[in-house]
Amino acid sequence: MQAMRARRALIPGMLAIAVSVLAACGKENKPPAAQTPEVKVVTLKDETVTLDSSLPGRTTAFRIAEVRPQVDGIILKRLFVEGSDVKQGQQLYQIDPATYEATAKSADATLASARLLAERYGRLVGDEAVSKQQHDEAKAAYLQAQSTADRAHIDLRYTKVLSPISGRIGRSVVTEGALVTNGQATALTxxxxLDPIYVDVTQPSTTLLRLRRELADGRLQAAGTNAARVTLKLEDGSTYPEAGRLEFSEVSVDPSTGSVTLxxxxxxxxxELLPGMxxxxxxxxxxxTSAILAPQRGVTRDLKGQATxxxxxxxxxxxxRVLKTDRTIGDKWLxxxxxxxxxxxxxxxLQFVRPGAKVKATEAPATATAATAPNANAASAPAAASAPGAAKS
Structure with a gap:
């Protein structure tokens, strides 16, 4: 009986302990108060940027001369090293001159005889020992002989095949003993x-029209003295150390590509630059002058592919905001x-917020990207079209 009374006396205390434990558990499971997300922002401002385009192209020799023979004959010698530099007027080949030397000597002899006859008739015509017609015929024969002799010496000179320009010479397609002919289709070399050298690039005609409209509307200003300055990036990604200048743009559009050649x-x-690179x-x-540059890390794309x-x-x-972008400049979008x-x-x-949410915004550290950094290829920069009723002001 005493044990039962003792157990009954413990029941109120145990109930009190259970109530306090349940109360403590209820306090621990209560959700914490919602906190305002913190984000880093960049405040945009109007900036002045120099725009440029990166256009694909190929190098072309400044001058090209295909060397062909101007007389018929057998090649006796090749007088250059393939792939070397040659000077204008330097002899490249020697064609067998024997027949041309003989022809020139014969022509010289005929010319001397005709000159003597013309001079003799010139003295005799005054004494009326020969007729004026005979004198005229002798003079005509002398002039004809002179022309024949000149042509014979020209042909003899053409047996020495000379370089028409200075530059880098390619491989020879003929060797000693080869027969060549005047006017043949195949060039000897x-x-x-190569110095200087041309670079031909193509620009879409639509880009050319857009630039002209923006210049006319005042949205774009001429680049001044740098407008004609051109720089090159080579196939291996390196930058060519020499700057070039724009010479001209083609006066017509290629109908097959819709491009203009510059x-x-x-x-x-x-x-360093070779033709065909x-x-x-x-x-x-x-x-x-009033460009808006947005950091690339602050621009994403939605399911429709639109920049936001x-x-x-x-x-x-x-x-x-739904954006329209033009190109990249450094690590920013224009x-x-x-x-x-x-x-x-x-x-x-960005991953912690959604449109309509309240946030606590602090300014992100400024980057060192220059507003005049070289642009990426304007043609390949994705420009997202605005959705209907998209961009908010």
Missing amino acids: TVQQ RAVFPNPRH FVHARLAEGVK SLVVNANNEVEQ VTDGLKAGDRVIVEG
């Missing part, structure tokens, strides 16, 4: 002038629609 000329003193040329387009950014508005709420100066673009914390 080719000489190319030609630039570059110094090539070390012959594939290169990328950078040409100055103009200067945009999340912006913190004046109420510290997140807005989504934005033509969807953003304006003063907008705060979120660059860190």
Whole structure:
């Protein structure tokens, strides 16, 4: 009986302990108060940027001369080293001159005889020992003999095949003992002038029209003295050390490609550039004075492929903007629609927020990217079209 009374006395205490434990558990499971997400933003501003285009092209020799024989004969000697530099007027081949020397001597003898006869008749015509007609015929024969002798000496001179220009000579397609003919279709060799050298690039005609419209509307200013300056990036990704200048643009559009050919000329003193090399040329387009540059890390793409950014508005709420982009400049996008100066673009914390959410925004550290950094290929920069009723101001 005493044990039962003791157990009954313990029941109220145990109930009190259970209630306190349950109360403590209820406090621990209560969800914490929601915290405002923190994001890093970049405040946009109007910037002045120099725009340029990277266009594909190929190198072309400044001058090309195909060497062909001007007389018939057998090649006796080749007088150059293939792949070497030759000078204008340097002898390249010797054609067998024997028959041409004989012809020239015969022509010289005929010329001497005709000259003596013409001089004799000139003295006799005054004494009326010969008729005037005979004198005229003698003079005509002398002139004809002179012309024949001149042609014979020209043919003899052509047995020495000379380089028409200075430059780098290619391989020889003939060897000693080969028969060559005047006017043959196959060139004996080719000489190319490599310093300076041309670079021919193509630009879409649509780009040319856009640039002209922007210049006319004042949205783009001429690039001044740098407008004709061109730089090159080679096939291995290196930059060519010499700057070139724009020579001219083609006066017509290629109907098969819709492109216009631009030609630039570059110094090539070390012959680093060879004809036929594939290169990328950078040409100055103009200067945009009120450009909006958005960090690439603050621009994403939605399921439709449209470029978008999340912006913190004046109420510290997140807005989504649909953008139109032109090209990349360094690590930024040149934005033509969807953003304006003063907008705060979120660059860190994008995964924690969504449009309409309240956020706490702090300015991200400034990057060292220059606004005039070389642009990426304008033709390959993806420009997202605005969705209907898209960009908010």
